[in-house]
Amino acid sequence: MxxxxxxxxxxxxxxxxxxxxxxxxxxxxxxxxxxxxxxxxxxxxxxxxxxxxxxxxxxxxxxxxxxxxxxxxxxxxxxxxxxxxxxxxxxxxxxxxxxxxxxxxxxxxxxxxxxxxxxxxxxxxxxxxxxxxxxxxxxxxxxxxxxxxxxxxxxxxxxxxxxxxxxxxxxxxxxxxxxxxxxxxxxxxxxxxxxxxxxxxxxxxxxxxxxxxxxxxxxxxxxxxxxxxxxxxxxxxxxxxxxxxxxxxxxxxxxxxxxxxxxxxxxxxxxxxxxxxxxxxxxxxxxxxxxxxxxxxxxxxxxxxxxxxxxxTEPLPEAAEPIQPVSHDLEFESVTFKHGDRTVFDNVSLSVPEGQRLAVVGPSGAGKSTLLQLLARFYDVDAGAVRVGGVDVRAIDTEVLMAQIAIVFQDVYLFVGTIEENVRLGRPDADDAEVRAAATAARLDEVIERLPGGWEADVGEGGAMLSGGERQRVSIARALLKNAPVILLDEVTSALDPVNEAAVHEGIERLMAGRTVVMVAHRMRTVQRADRVVFLDGGRIVEEGSHDELLRRGGRYAEFWDISMTPAASE
Structure with a gap:
């Protein structure tokens, strides 16, 4: 014993x-x-x-x-x-x-x-x-x-x-x-x-x-x-x-x-x-x-x-001699990834030049969110390589990799504590002026003004005291405060009301400015802001190009666009 x-x-x-x-x-x-x-x-x-x-x-x-x-x-x-x-x-x-x-x-x-x-x-x-x-x-x-x-x-x-x-x-x-x-x-x-x-x-x-x-x-x-x-x-x-x-x-x-x-x-x-x-x-x-x-x-x-x-239980292995990436471009090279018995990606290759925006579109279960998780190295690929700044993510120290990436998920989790404490998770050593600036850029200041406790208002377990749109603003403020060069967005506006959606879109635009962005899009309107679009289905990239190019081709992406633009889908 x-x-x-x-x-x-x-x-x-x-x-x-x-x-x-x-x-x-x-x-x-x-x-x-x-x-x-x-x-x-x-x-x-x-x-x-x-x-x-x-x-x-x-x-x-x-x-x-x-x-x-x-x-x-x-x-x-x-x-x-x-x-x-x-x-x-x-x-x-x-x-x-x-x-x-x-x-x-x-x-x-x-x-x-x-x-x-x-x-x-x-x-x-x-x-x-x-x-x-x-x-x-x-x-x-x-x-x-x-x-x-x-x-x-x-x-x-x-x-x-x-x-x-x-x-x-x-x-x-x-x-x-x-x-x-x-x-x-x-x-x-x-x-x-x-x-x-x-x-x-x-x-x-x-x-x-x-x-x-x-x-x-x-x-x-x-x-x-x-x-x-x-x-x-x-x-x-x-x-x-x-x-x-x-x-x-x-x-x-x-x-x-x-x-x-x-x-x-x-x-x-x-x-x-x-x-x-x-x-x-x-x-x-x-x-x-x-x-x-x-x-x-x-x-x-x-x-x-x-x-x-x-x-x-073995964690993801750390490189013996980690390499520091010097640029912020992203790349999938012949990536194969299995989740249990299911093949999520089969020999997928794509790249995102530094400072550009890539939108990922596809049906449910196509692996859109998994693509973001592989970029953040939540998993290791079974074959191929995922690179940030030309360096395999497996060769980058975990803390260094996380410092390069800010992630905004569709489902936001807030910890028990104040709004300020949750925003500061993005960068704990930030001063008060930087925290306030991030909150203003995310239009979180509007939420803080109407809460009884202001910055000291308790968000409750999981953020239960705030609405979905308000939690998203906290998440965006957190990402803005982190000021990472790579932004991963898992469609953050799919379940928001029009007022919150407009506020969140404004915060997202400020967040994406000048950064390398990969966004998972469920609402097709957000795709128009991307430099390039990839359509995932069946573990492969079915189509790739700009929004206008894919519409002209009349393929799967065009079908998705037409369906999303119908009145029933838009409501």
């Missing part, structure tokens, strides 16, 4: 964890040895002169004080190591998730990552703070007490020692019998978390469609499965807990009977047998707690396994 914990965390925590384990082990040994002092104490108290027990009682009190100090220091060390590891793991997990390819985030990842980053991470990293000390005590203190018993009477010590392999066998059997139940419980937890997230996010659609009753049923079903899985987990651990209790009680009964036999035979004194029985009783408590602690440790180990699996 400790080896896996250090493997997941890395070497930087190894020394602190080993020091804490050594301190906790020493404390557990001292606790066991402490009970050995009961023999002279009880021997003196049961003798003809009980006053002789005074020095031994003082020694026992001093030993208890020393043990208490050790326990305090070891528990405090465990708590500090645990909180340090938790903080470090949150940072490591967050940084790793940010580097994983977008394709890793499948439909079920939301619930899985939510469980892992919440209860799972607390459970795994809480081992050092909450479980390590009692678990070490439950193992080391009884073994130390058995060693003390062997020193006083080998027969009683040997009888107590018999419990060790029996307890080990029961623990191993319980671990095997509960492994499947623990795995099922995790799957049910992940599914239920995903259902809760889905239920909350889908409220507008569900209410508009009158389907809330059905969605409640789906959510209730997943929560009932969690309840059933929890019940199966309890039933799987019950035989082990009962077996452990019976074993401990049976060994104690054997020691009691053997001790009585030895006392009656005159082979051992009353003080010694009384002390040994006290020691045996003291062994019982930590042994009985092993069942509960082992279950918690198994759960923590399972979480560590899942965490380790995520951390071992």
């Amino acid at each position: 400790i080896r896996m914990l250090l493997g997941v965390l890395g070497d930087e925590y190894a020394r602190a964890v080993r020091r804490t384990v050594a301190l906790m082990t020493t404390t557990a040994v001292v606790e066991g040895l402490l009970y050995a002092l009961l023999v002279p104490v009880l021997r003196a108290l049961l003798a003809d002169t009980p006053a002789d027990a005074g020095p031994w009682l003082i020694a026992f009190g001093a030993a208890v004080a020393a043990y208490a100090a050790l326990r305090y220091v070891s528990d405090l060390s465990g708590m500090r190591v645990g909180t340090t590891m938790l903080r470090g793991m949150y940072h490591r997990l967050g940084e790793h998730l940010a580097r994983l390819p977008i394709g890793w985030y499948s439909a079920g990842r939301g619930g899985e990552v939510s469980v892992m980053a919440g209860r799972g991470l607390l459970q795994a990293m809480g081992v050092a703070a909450h479980l390590l000390s009692p678990f070490i005590s439950a193992l080391v203190t009884p073994l130390t007490i058995v060693a003390v018993m062997l020193a006083f009477d080998w027969r009683l010590g040997l009888a107590a020692l018999i419990a060790a392999p029996v307890v080990a066998v029961i623990q191993a059997w319980t671990a095997r019998s509960t492994a499947a139940a623990d795995a099922e419980r995790h799957e049910r937890d992940k599914e239920a978390t995903g259902r809760v997230i889905e239920f909350l996010q889908a409220q507008p659609v569900l209410r508009a469609g009158g389907r809330t009753g059905e969605r409640f049923t789906l959510l209730d079903d997943s929560l009932r499965e969690v309840q059933r899985a929890s019940r199966r987990t309890v039933l799987a651990t019950l035989p082990g807990a009962v077996g452990l209790t019976l074993t401990v009680q049976a060994i104690f009964t054997v020691l009691l009977a053997l001790g009585a036999y030895l006392v009656l035979g005159g082979n051992i004194g009353a003080a010694e047998i009384l002390t040994i029985l006290v020691l045996a009783a003291r062994c019982a408590d930590p042994l009985l707690s092993l069942s509960d602690m082992s279950g918690k440790l198994r759960g923590a180990r399972s979480e560590l396994d899942r965490l380790d699996t995520v951390l071992r």
